[in-house]
Amino acid sequence: MDVVSPELNSLLPDEIMDTEAIEDIPHSQPGGGGTMVQSASDDAPLPMETDTPMASENPSDHSQQVASEAAKSAGGPPQIIKQEGQKLLVTAIGKSGQPIVLQLPHTGSKPGLSQTSGDLKSQAPQFKVVTIGGRTELKPILGSPGNQLTTLQAQQLKTMQIAKKTPVSSAAPIKFIITKTVNSKGLSPQTSVTPVIAGTITLSEPHNTTTLQSITGKKIAISPLKSPSKVTVVSVASPTSNASHKSVTLPVNVSLGQQILTVQQSTPGSPIKVTTSQTTQGLKPGQTVTVGGVGGSQFKTIIPLATQPNVQQIQVPGSRFHYVRLVTASSSGQPSGPSTSSLQNAKPMMVSTGAVRMSVPIVPAQSIKQMVPKSLTSAAVVTTTQTQQRLIMPATPLPQIQPNFTNLPPGTVLAPAPGGGNMGYAVVPAQYVTQLQQSPFVTLASSSAFTTNTGIQTQARLPLNGLSAAETTSRPRKPCNCTKSQCLKLYCDCFANGEFCSNCNCNNCFNNLEHETERLKAIKTCLDRNPEAFKPKIGKGKEGESDRRHSKGCNCKRSGCLKNYCECYEAKIMCSSICKCIGCKNFEESPERKTLMHLADAADMRVQQQTAAKTKLSSQISDLLMRTTPVMSSGSGRLPFTFVTKEVLEATCECLLEQAKKAEQTHQPQVEAERMILEEFGHCLMRIISSAGKAKADCASINC
DNA sequence: GAGTTTGAAACT
DNA sequence: CAGTTTCAAACTC
Numbered sequence: 191m192d193v194v195s196p197e198l199n200s201l202l203p204d205e206i207m208d209t210e211a212i213e214d215i216p217h218s219q220p221g222g223g224g225t226m227v228q229s230a231s232d233d234a235p236l237p238m239e240t241d242t243p244m245a246s247e248n249p250s251d252h253s254q255q256v257a258s259e260a261a262k263s264a265g266g267p268p269q270i271i272k273q274e275g276q277k278l279l280v281t282a283i284g285k286s287g288q289p290i291v292l293q294l295p296h297t298g299s300k301p302g303l304s305q306t307s308g309d310l311k312s313q314a315p316q317f318k319v320v321t322i323g324g325r326t327e328l329k330p331i332l333g334s335p336g337n338q339l340t341t342l343q344a345q346q347l348k349t350m351q352i353a354k355k356t357p358v359s360s361a362a363p364i365k366f367i368i369t370k371t372v373n374s375k376g377l378s379p380q381t382s383v384t385p386v387i388a389g390t391i392t393l394s395e396p397h398n399t400t401t402l403q404s405i406t407g408k409k410i411a412i413s414p415l416k417s418p419s420k421v422t423v424v425s426v427a428s429p430t431s432n433a434s435h436k437s438v439t440l441p442v443n444v445s446l447g448q449q450i451l452t453v454q455q456s457t458p459g460s461p462i463k464v465t466t467s468q469t470t471q472g473l474k475p476g477q478t479v480t481v482g483g484v485g486g487s488q489f490k491t492i493i494p495l496a497t498q499p500n501v502q503q504i505q506v507p508g509s510r511f512h513y514v515r516l517v518t519a520s521s522s523g524q525p526s527g528p529s530t531s532s533l534q535n536a537k538p539m540m541v542s543t544g545a546v547r548m549s550v551p552i553v554p555a556q557s558i559k560q561m562v563p564k565s566l567t568s569a570a571v572v573t574t575t576q577t578q579q580r581l582i583m584p585a586t587p588l589p590q591i592q593p594n595f596t597n598l599p600p601g602t603v604l605a606p607a608p609g610g611g612n613m614g615y616a617v618v619p620a621q622y623v624t625q626l627q628q629s630p631f632v633t634l635a636s637s638s639a640f641t642t643n644t645g646i647q648t649q650a651r652l653p654l655n656g657l658s659a660a661e662t663t664s665r666p667r668k669p670c671n672c673t674k675s676q677c678l679k680l681y682c683d684c685f686a687n688g689e690f691c692s693n694c695n696c697n698n699c700f701n702n703l704e705h706e707t708e709r710l711k712a713i714k715t716c717l718d719r720n721p722e723a724f725k726p727k728i729g730k731g732k733e734g735e736s737d738r739r740h741s742k743g744c745n746c747k748r749s750g751c752l753k754n755y756c757e758c759y760e761a762k763i764m765c766s767s768i769c770k771c772i773g774c775k776n777f778e779e780s781p782e783r784k785t786l787m788h789l790a791d792a793a794d795m796r797v798q799q800q801t802a803a804k805t806k807l808s809s810q811i812s813d814l815l816m817r818t819t820p821v822m823s824s825g826s827g828r829l830p831f832t833f834v835t836k837e838v839l840e841a842t843c844e845c846l847l848e849q850a851k852k853a854e855q856t857h858q859p860q861v862e863a864e865r866m867i868l869e870e871f872g873h874c875l876m877r878i879i880s881s882a883g884k885a886k887a888d889c890a891s892i893n894c
Numbered sequence: 895g896a897g898t899t900t901g902a903a904a905c906t
Numbered sequence: 907c908a909g910t911t912t913c914a915a916a917c918t919c
Binding site for chain 3: 668670671672673674675679681682683749753754755760
Binding site: 680719749 | 899903904
């Protein structure tokens, strides 16, 4: 199980998962004003939903409840978001090539923007089409009458195609086209979306017209995990179910069964109505599509983790982390067996929008259950009926952990307690989800049990582990060496980072799924001791390193804060006033520090030079070998050495022996004998070279 | 690789 | 909250 290490995010992480980076993205939008994107207020507790049916008949209710509670917990007034006639068209094109369209109707606040508006620049990319897999097919995506795209608008379409990383699929690729228009004209605020049903992709639950509650500029923050790539996404907070067509500035959550479709709109005040009428089947479980609008990310569409109510995404207000709750299907009585489950592939999607990139590891709940090691303890395994969600472990012994929702380790996944009960949660780091996906278990499961006949089959598969090979190897994680802590204390970096141990050198490790109970207890203990225990110690400033500083400050006494013992120094930041260090030399003007930096720079330079030299040398050697290696099979005789055959060698040796005999017969002194032999050898070489050159010339002349 | 040093985490 | 102990990483030899 190769974990996507914190550096996994070296590629993805910082760029993709960095919430703050997202926040820094300018959200100004031509004609539409800026987008106020921010997370819910910090420290706002998120009520746990232990009493909430995991899979109600109307899943959207659940989501609304979650959203509602989240909204309550968020406290303050809804965030104001400017919305000006934005339209979100989310289309998914399957085999049939028919898209699903979600439209964010024109707000009407600025209805005056006519189609002939000359302000083309301000509307620049009116549409952004994201196609996942397969060809991009732009079709006239029409809403209600009057929403037809004009030629002008069509010309403003931007298409972004996202190639799936795993071509291993017999299924036809499915496409998700997300189209956004800005300031679309003639759109009535009440314009309903005319769902153009895509083969297997729909956005609503059967018999349940999902009405979009509202839109808010609330940002769907991706956890700035140290291992960002493993974040499970979530957005919570939605208005009540009655808030449908009103301009409630709250985040939009469209709960489709267990699917959650979160749409963000940056333009203000636009009531959004998303109406679909088709059977929910198709969107790839857990897919998250982020669509960046003009000048910044404006839409993030989070497609539920599963078509079956298996996973719920939760964003904890005030938390930088996001959680996913695995939900059993038992309470709803909906079968979720393999025959109907569409969860097959863990699919992290990375959609580059120019403004925001997100990489979201998608993990089917089934994948987790399938990957539970067979050696699980009796307390840790629960296998319900075949049609139900099997649970990783019972979390009921730790109900008290729930209030600490906001402080759970990064990427924690909450799983319901076994037995269909919704009383507890198993806390599973999202990282582990990724790890699980990368394990052999996944491979087996994916090739067998997860192969179902759902609409998912029509979709091209993504990489099994949800990550490309490069991604999985780009973030090496330092293995721990814990011996006494069982990797259940913050001494252990893995544990402290919210990761399971993987490829570590630890002894008696409990930081794994097999000891989830103990792990949960440990987490709770840590949180009890320090609610901030799992939050990053190094705050990230807006710009540069100067604003970064240790949340607690160091307490060094002997290292001068110039060794890696010092957490500040290790994080390559200056000590600050909150540090309690003694003899600190880790400040801006410190000569010691400057010297150290210079030395470090020099060392880096040397390393680079050595690397360059080695590279050059290797290149030269390779080149030399290429030029000196006989080409025996080509027949083209590119090199004279081609002609140094066995026979030639034998002949040469005979010549040399003959010369030796000659010298011996003439009683030449040894020195003279050697000279004669060497001379003969030179003649031989000359003849060989000459012959080779001649042969090569002849060969070239006849174009051989 | 073994031993030492160090400071954060854990404990009292 | 302060002092002490434990622990694992960093460091040295």
